[in-house]
Amino acid sequence: MKTASKNLIQRIEPPFWFSDMHNPELQILFYGKNISQCQITIENSSAITNVKRTDNPNFIFVTINTRIIQNKIFEFIFKLKNKIVFIQKYELKERRKNSATRKSFDASDVIYLLMPDRFANGNDNNQNDSHLNEKYNRELPGGRHGGDIEGIIQHLDYIQSLGATAIWCTPLCEDNEKEFSYHSYAQSDVYKIDPRFGTNEDYLRLAEEIHRRGLKLIMDYVTNHWGLEHWMVKDSPTPDWIHRFENYTQTNHKRSTISDINAAEIDRFVCLNGWFVPTMPDLNISNPLVFTYLCQNAIWWIEYANLDGFRVDTYNYSEPEYIAQWTKAITDEYPNFNLVGEITMRNQGLLSYWQKDSPIGKIQNYNSNLPSVMDFALSDALQIVFNEDDDSWDQGITKIYDLLSKDFLFPNVNNLLIFGENHDSKRLNQIYNNDIRKYKLAMTMLATLRGIPQLYYGSEIGMAGDQNLGDADIRRDFPGGSKGDENNAFNPETRTECQNAYFNFTSKLFHWRKTNQAVHFGKTTHYIPENNIYVYFRHNSNQTVMVIINNHPENQEFDTKRFEENIKNFTVGKEVLNHLTFKLSAPISIEGKSALILELE
Incomplete structure (x- = not known):
């Protein structure tokens, strides 16, 4: 039998932790060739509450009680046959002052959604990485176009001048897929910023620069799936770390089966356990090791990067009981922390089911613990009504009236995230054929209706994009984000007259919104x-x-x-x-x- 050897640790996750957390239990993953053969001790042996070995000898999970640990830096001693093989130091860092009671985003905010790869390139030296598959190719619509964290930092003043107060970036963690990796929803390492975007330190600097301006940073977090190239998909700790099938099985995307009392069990099973797409294996959040890993990873990013909120991707594709517990684990640590879930459902009753303390969920004795949901019903209406001049019974602007008449279904209607478009939808300016009058109507409603408005990058300068041509067309590069761009829309002096008309209206509207409490919480x-x-x-x-x-x-x-x-x-x-x-x-x-x-x- 092969045995463990010195310097065998390849990964430790979390790489460090924090003292004085609400939950003192910490599960540490050690990964290395045949590491499970080792016995593990620390100076205060009673601090180790559990050691879990799995079928895969390359993993060992050690749970400690951090309240018992006396020193901020302490040592794990790895032994084989009572002989020390190696010693691994581990650190519990000090938390920021008032970390647990941090204020999150709410209805007084305006969120600016951007895709980092398509926004701005601030560092030409990180466009490729020798360890990652996909290389820079701006000529390829679905390729990597070079946008990065430095580009965002360089244009924070632009975002602030628009009237936005919070920034939601689509995922920034490493995605090592061979193609379409620019969106980073198929992550291959969830403790590491993708090198083509920058480093973990760059992300911290982004947070610091955002906070220096009085803005907020929202992370796009994915609980439902990783990418095929994730190192723990390639070498899984347990056979059931991800959901596996004899033949490839994709989710049916029918999330109504979760709350449907008439749904067939097989339909519900496939909805929750099927893969999102072939490159995104479905995580088994009901596995206790997976569940704890995801809880700790989310909390680690909040604490490490000083985050102000989460947007949670594909929230209701995960097992309802466990995603609710995951959410509660976060809000137990941070009672004021806001999480908005992507609930891609167009029916207000089905949307309401997923908001915390929902009267609809209560009927089935379910509480998601999720403070906010994305109002896809309103988004759909905003993409239609301004092309409808007929206001008969249920047509035209009456659709908005009818939607708001069902607000009683939501326990906290002011905490809904409202939007006209995002990175997965049709572009408003495409739908409305760049009729600025209709754009203004949509923005006016976002600025004055109940909820938290979210803007999508580029629309404020008239950017369009045809979803029928593929996702890349609704995720075009922001003009001026890369050297050599003929048009720089970041600068009012180099914008076109049309771009300035869009921007000036949007900026004036959302700067006004900041001043009026009635439209925030009234x-x-x-x-x-x-x-x-x-x-x-x-x-x-x-x-x-x-x-x-x-x-x-x-x-x-x-x-x-x-x-x-x-x-x-x-x-x-x-x-x-x-x-x-x-x-x-x-x-x-x-x-x-x-x-x-x-x-x-």
Whole structure:
């Protein structure tokens, strides 16, 4: 039998940990050739609460109670036949002050979603890595285009000038797939930033620069799957680390089977256990070792990089009981930490099921513990209604009214993430044929409806993209992000007139939004649309905002008497973008396909 030898440790995960955590138990993975043959001790032997060996001799999992450990740096002693083979140091780092009570993102924020590879290239020296398969090729639409962390850092002022207050980057951890690795959702190492984006230290610097500006950093976290090239997919600790099938089995993507009381068990099983795509093996989160690994990895990134929130990819593809426990493990450590789950469902009842304390989930005795969900129902509507001039019973802007009429289903409607588009959807400017009037209508609603608005990079300068041509077309390079680009849209002096028109409107709108608490956390009162004019109010005890959406192509005039319930004793409305004043006792005129936001006085 081959035996362990000196210097055999190839990996330690987590590579270090933190003292004074809420949960004192820490599971440490040691990986190396035949390492499981070793006996492991530390100075205070009672601190080791469990040693787990698996069928794979290259792994050993050691659980310690960190509260018993006296020294911040301590030693694991590895022995064979009572002889010391090697000694491995391990560190418990000090936490940041007030780390556990960190403030997260909420409805006062505006999130800017960007794809790092497509945003900006700030370092030409990291475009390729000798250890990674895919190489730089900007000529290939689905290839790696060279964007990186340094590029984001160099353009934080741009993002801030737009009025955004939080940044969500699609994943930055290593993805070693042979193609389409730029999106990094098929990760091959979840403790390491992809070298083509930068280093772990670069990511820390990004967080520091973001926080220095008073912005927030949201990490895109993936619990459901890794990539085929992940080192633990190639050499798994246990046979059931990922879900395996005799023949390749893909998820049916029918997440309604999870809450469907009539669903066949086989359909539910395939939904949860089938692979997302052939290059993304499905993680078995019900395996205790996998579950703890994912909990600790998520917490490690929060603590290490000083994160302000998570967007959790494919949240409801994981076993419901365990993904709820994973979420709770994070919020137990960080009670104010916000996580928004990607719940790609268009029905409000099914969406509500996945928000924490949902009345729908309660019917089935289920609580996801997930504070926020992505409002795909509203997104779908925002991609349709401004092309519909008919406002009959359930058409046109009435679709938005009908959606909001179901807000009672959500336990925390102000904590929904609202958006018109993202990296997986059609581009608004493509749908609306770069009609800036319709773009303005969509942005106005995002800025004033309940929830947390999310913008998608490039739309603020008029970027479009045809999803029918493939995902790469809705993930185009930001103009000016690479040397040699003919057009630099980061700079107002080199933007086109059209780009400036888009940007200036968006910036003015979302900078205004920062000032108004009523649109952050206030109540909503809305009125049935008439003649394709939709009027709603956002209000609290101190402020009232009246929003008027004219989805009709023609100019219209309407009487305000119907809205006395909210107008009350206010006499004028100050329009927030062009600083016009409207008398509330007189009829209001509004241009076709346009909006008015009035602060009432």
